[in-house]
Amino acid sequence: MFGLPLAFSAPLVLGALIALPALWYLLRITPPRPKQIAFPPLRLILDLEPKDQQPARTPWWLLALRLLLAALIILAMAGPIWNPPPRGQAGSGPLVVILDNGWPAALDWDKRVAAANDAIASAAREGRTSAVVATSEGARDVLPADPSRLTERLRALKPLPHTPDRKSTLAPISKFVAANPGADILWISDGVDQGDARAFAEGLIAAAGEKSSVRMLTGARTPVAITSVENAPAALDARLVRAGSAGAESGVLRAYDLKGLSIGEARFAFAGKNEITARLDLPTELRNEIARLEIESERTAGAVALLDSRWKRRRVAIVSGVTADLAQPLLSPSYYVARALAPFAEVREPRAGTRDPIIAALDEQPSLIVLTDVGVISGLARDRLTRFIEEGGVLLRFAGTRLASGAADDLTPVRLRRGGRVLGGSLSWETPRKLAPFDRTSPFSGIDISEEVSVTRQVLAEPEAGLVTKTWAALDDGTPLITADRRGKGLIALVHVTADTTWSNLPLSGLFVNMLRRMVALAGETTEGATTGTSNTPGASRAETIAPTRTLDGFGILGEPPVTAKPIPVNFGGPSNPDHPPGFYGPPDAMVAINTLAPDAKLNVPNFDGLKLDMQALRPAEPIDMRPSLIALAFILFLADALATLWLGGVGRRGKTSATPARAATASALVAGLILVLAAHNAPALAQSAAPASPALNQKMLDAALKTRLAYVVTGDSQIDEASRLGLTTLSRALGQRTALSPAEPMGVDPARDELAFFPVIYWPIAANQPLPAQATATRISEFMKNGGTVIFDTRDALTQRAGGPPTPETAWLRRLLAGVDVPELEPIPRDHVVTKTFYLLENIVGRTTVGQTWIEAMPASVEDAAQRPARAGDSVSPIIITSNDLASAWASDRSGQPLYPLQPGTGRQREMAIRGGVNIVMYALTGNYKADQVHVRDLLDRLGL
């Protein structure tokens, strides 16, 4: 009706619309109630005769509202139906319904089946028989059947995950139409050219001839599909195609992992083009988890892409030549490399103690091997490594003292000069060198270099022909910093500085991470080439074919493979076909993904120009009875009319005090209700958008980090905490007066919550009456100690300790605490320990008491020249000092320097000695074994002849 998909079931009722003008007249002369006003001087004019008794007219808008209301009710009574069912084809013979059931038809499958059902039903009403042909059936004879059986058959039909060849069905259809003159053909097309749409249409028209008609129904929408996916270094790129502008203009690409959990999503918009790349910008770990990409709102097999291990991240093995203990991770060269690689690659490090770490690393089948300061590689390791590189692996080496001094092996891109050079050392005039910008040909080009990076020492390449082409990065004086060379299918790259911070601060910069990211991307390129060339897929030698595990149906849903699915050959490259439906093939740990479309597939709109084809749109929607909505609308208008009448009558104007709050309350209740409803809809979205906040730097952490300061553990016992605070304050003041260190105010910390890494020394008085910290706290303390911090545990029980007696409560408490901490071997401070020499020369550490023993990490057994050395020190600072002398109480003094706690025994210069002990401990924690070295100064001066 009027070009709209609208029909009336009782059109005669519309005649009542003629009565509307009469209604208008009636409504116009019935006025609303007057407003009432109290008026004290009314007596003055009561006797006046009203001059104009003509009542006020109904306002026009109220009139319009009421007329609309009446019109709506009349319209509703006429029974309007939106999208009325179409009329059938006007033929006389049987009806052949051809149903496209490739994956593009999955888009509106229900509507297609409903359209087929409608056509069959209307044909049956006219006494005609029907037949159904699905294009995937191939050359099967067309047999008419009764409508109920056809409906069942239609219900059993499902779209298939490939595009069937339509033309194979042409022959039986032609035969059928020839046998039944006057037969009509209805082709419910999927609107995609795949499967020779035009040729098929021409064939249908030819088969129909003059007597029969061919009608084609197409959906309003054409599909969007994913053809290929690439895990690029920065993001996951998916190529999306669509068939003409009838496909979705924009949408959401969603990524799922193997369990079907959503990982991420990306919006895409075709913007007029038919082929775009959607970019899924996710961290590499997440990208590697992706097993399935799906275009939301497109429920077809073509809109699903399956990903297997070919799209996974690269594996990197790190082998360190340094046999240093890993207890101090910041000194390990592989630490920085592993941390930098971890975000985008799977890092493997051979376990410590492996006999040949390089072979162990190669057994991990990495695509990139990082060797940090490994000297000469020889023997089997060298052979294996060479083969690895020849086959496409990438070797990344870092220089170091071993490489600088070692004899050359051939696993470096350039020949190296022995020794290297030192820039900006104490015996050199040169200053540390900065990086030069990357050359355009370098794989690193495009990365911004950091001004802060400087190199103090490096190994040098022998000048030789082709050195410039092998240079990927250079210093600002042109010295190569990173060189690389191709070997076979693989690559060797050498960074001319160490992977730790001893030679340069490159490993601390973001540049390092970016360069390693490029290196890993390079490794991916070479190994992929290698795998396709040699086909060393695991299990390839054992099985010739791979059986389907889970396959997609036409709607793009993973399920059990159909019985017709056949295993794929190992080197099956192409897209799916009827025998090999898309899906995952092979065992779960080595699945191969087969996708619906070839990587370069295109979707086209069929061209039916000049064909005698009755083209109609697939009915877009079910018929909608508009009566309920019209009546609901009329009811709302009725309510509005009632409110307007009340308002005109002056309700709410009089009795201001009582009515207004009530009205306001009603209005606010309504608004609140609306908001509640809206909020209920939006609540999940809100909950999703609230991402977990990262732990922010708080003010306390900033304070702790920006100034060096001492710290004490807040025990919860206020007396002890006060003594600790005052003691450390006095000690800080003494340090500021006597030494080069001027610490800021000490800070109380809670080891369970506060970050401890900022403090060189933490003083921990033991309060036995407080609960033990949790195990997690012990782990944090352990970590703090491992990373170079020093904890002074003070049991304050020197006077209650009894040799051979049971442990005091404080000692027992400390033992339980340290049960979860990795404590080194301890010894009482020996006379020659460096802690007794760091600032003052002391005999022992005293506090409020002097009798207690102070324990410190045991030093290695004294070396042969022990007799000559006045001080000994290990390689590092003792992470733990345990005393029982109550140091803080001895240090503590008030603002004017008056001591606060009595000492025991309090003779001589005990308080001064206590402060000196504190100064020594702090200087020991900050300077380490430096004082142990300085004691050689006399020998040095002797040697220099001074």
Next chain:
Amino acid sequence: MAEARLLAADESAIAGTHRQGALELARRLPSLVVAAKEVAATVMHGVHGRRRAGVGETFWQFRPFMWGESTTKIDWRRSARDDRIYVREREWEAAHTVWIWMDRSPSMAYVSTLALQSKVDRALTLGLAAADLLVRGGERVGAPGLTRPIAARNIVDRLAESLIEEAGRRDHTPAELPPPDALAPRTQIVILSDMLNAPDDIRATIHSIASRGAIGHVVMISDPIEDTFPFMGHTEFLDVDSAARLRLGEAQSFKADYIRRLAAHRDAVREACASRGWSFALHRTDRPASEALLALRMRLEGPQGGTA
């Protein structure tokens, strides 16, 4: 269009705000001193001496003791100075009386959005403020039908209490005009009301009050909406004192008639006042109360006692 409404019963009741407002208003004006009308014995007003011996506080003269007088009147201190016996006489002092009528009828409990205060609030504020001023000036103030003339300093509280007490009475219907009893000569009466009664009633009341020579000051309080009649369209007017109502199709067409009627009514009231030598003033509730109080004070102080 301006909106108007009647006050609820609890709103129009006298409350602390009236007392406070009245006191604040009164404190802003200097003490009201009513000028002496006559220098001689016919002084109208109290603390001004009557220039002759009588009941009072101030010393007037010593006179010789006369035979037959009570001996308690002898001023022994003076008598001890010579042989004669003296009596101390004081000057005769008499306070002047002012009656104040505050209309609290339903028609007064009316306020529009244009006004600062309802009419009854304004009448109470003005009346109590005037009472306070007068008492501070030494006069006696009373409310007709409520209290006898009082000269207490807490006159505002006293009047307010009696107003509350009257309003609390069960069978009480507030009158619009003061009771028509003749007042003593040379007393004054202040009538604060909207004066919307029939002009004949008003004239009769004024005449009977003034029949013995009392002087009056009428302040006619009106709401601005009553002066301007800003109504439009289909409106139904309700009277407040009676059940009368008037429905008008086009209220604006009545404006001219109404204003003419109102002017005639006011002229009638003014004429009734003038005929007895009373003063008449108009006061609108959109004007500040102090303005009306100042005008009232001028009249009360006036040389003629207010035939201005």
